[in-house]
Amino acid sequence: MNWFDLTLKLKGFPIEGAKSELQKIQDIPEAEYANYIELKKKEIVSYHLQHNSFYKNLLGNKPIDKWEDLPILTKKDLQQPLKDRLSEGFTLKNVYINKTSGSSGHPFVFAKDKFSHALTWSVIFNRFGWFGLDFNSSYQARFYGIPLDKIGYYKERLKDKLATRYRFPIFNLSDDKLETFLAEFYTKKFDYINGYTSSIELFAKYLQNKNIVLKEVCSTLKVCIVTSEMLFPETKKLLEKQLGVPVVNEYGASELDLIAFQNKQDKWVLNSETLFVEVVDENNKVLPYGREGKLIVTSLFNKAHPFIRYELGDVGVISEKSSAKHQILQKLTGRTNDVATLPSGKVVPGLTFYYVTKSIIEDSGDVKEFVIKQTKPNTFVVTYVSSEKISDLKKRDMINAIEKYLEKGLELQLNRVDVLERKKSGKLKQFESLV
CATH class of the missing domain: 3.30.300 (GMP Synthetase; Chain A, domain 3)
Known part of the structure; x- marks a missing residue:
């Protein structure tokens, strides 16, 4: 039974249609891909200008002759009631709603239409598949937080069970607790580890002190995917040595999509299927590939809520070797506010x-x-x-x-x-x- 797909369907996310759409996008030849991106950019802007009063008011009477004339959308712009930012035909009851972590200092609630969110999952499925992982069957060792209230706690545990994962809550990372974490790897056949970089790093240091390589304890382990926090080269070496498996760096934003994912050649591949990523300088002027600046991201499919030329709050570089279809994130420096x-x-x-x-x-x-x-x-x-x-x-x-x-x-x-x-x-x- 494909429990993960089933839970998405039951929530109203058209996952099969989204998988099919993603495959069509990936089948577009390289020579035609730049035209595809331009078409999707025009379509999403046109849609929100027609159906979203929040976005129309943001533009005001400013003449728009080219893409660069569109304003940069900031998190501060979005700190107003969600109902005032939704497009026509969308309500708080027929969209996917979540909130940002607030790590940028500007937390806000956002929405995605259900097809757009299904596409997000399709991209995640695709990238994890690069390493032989299937959300419906691969067993995940999950190093994440968990709600501490009773209802939230058991709700998350149920979601873990349906999603074929076992959660290691990371609020207590003492040696005694890490010892109990290790014990689970002796008895469970985990396929991969997924979670916050710092927590997995601490577990790896515990293994180092015990002179243990995790792959020798849990032979089914294939890969470790870290997310949400910076992964330095030295940390990557430590993790790969002590876990005994490749370490993959994931970069995403809950309000957008999975933004970049490392492939088997250690290249950070940007998501050019559902997003358009730009780099701009401090004056919001677009920079060529190879130059460092603020990352600006456009969601090409979210009709419920505009994320057009959205300033994510991160600084990075897109490789000069990139093309419209195959963009490489050469460097991610950190947050603009840090x-x-x-x-x-x-x-x-x-x-x-x-x-x-x-x-x-x-x-x-x-x-x-x-x-x-x-x-x-x-x-x-x-x-x-x-x-x-x-x-x-x-x-x-x-x-x-x-x-x-x-x-x-x-x-x-x-x-x-x-x-x-x-x-x-x-x-x-x-x-x-x-x-």
Whole structure:
């Protein structure tokens, strides 16, 4: 029984039609693909100009002669009642409704029409299929958060059962708890791991300390797919060594789609079937492939709610080797709001601090995980989980590295805790500026 497909159908999502549509898109020849994209862009804009008063009001009387004349849609624009943003014919009862995590500082409720959401799942099925995974039959070890209220908890557990997955709640990641996680891999035939990068990394460090390779414990394990948080090269190496399987990086946004997915050649393939992705500079001017800037995404199929030239809040680079049909996300730097402005006026991605200190702070193997907050222009607080305090020598090494890669005169404060505070979802914010 295809339980996952069945649950989607019962919720009114036309999954079979969406799978068929996706296949038709993928069958379009490369030479015709740019025309397909242009056609879908025109269709979705025309639709919302005719049927969505919110989008018409956003454009106002501004003349639109070309695609670049369309305004950039920000999350702040969407912070108004959802019913006021829906297209004609759509109501709160006949659309898929969800809310963003708020990691950008601008949470909001959004909607998708049911065909558009079914297409989202079709793309996910397709990408996971690259690694021999089937949502209807492959058994997932799921490292995610879970509602803590009784009704929400059991509802999520039921969904897990129907979706052929076993959930490892990640709010408690002590060694004792990780030991119980490991025990499940001895008795269950998992096909893959899926979940937040930081949680799986912590599990991998536990395995490293125990000198255990997970594939040797659970021989059915094929792949690990991480999502929602940055995956650094060193972390990828650690995970692949301790899990004993390939590690795949997934990048998506709940309000849009799966945006990019690593293939077997380690290339981050952008979703060019249901999305149109652009890169723009600080003045919202479109940049050519190979240049770094803000990622702007258009949902080509969502008729219930406009996501046209939508500023996601992330910074990245599309490879120069890309084509209309085969776009490659060369680099994802992080969120636009996660930047650090230094006393000199220099502005750098906040994750630079995290990356620079990561190799040093973890050298001893004692530090399990850590986060960094900028509390003042010249002050950065590193909060970490460890059985021992970081030595003064290590602190000096960290300061030297920061001065080398960033600038001198920065103050570093170290704060050891027993457990790091995670968001309600279970995500860990690795860098945050309070300035």
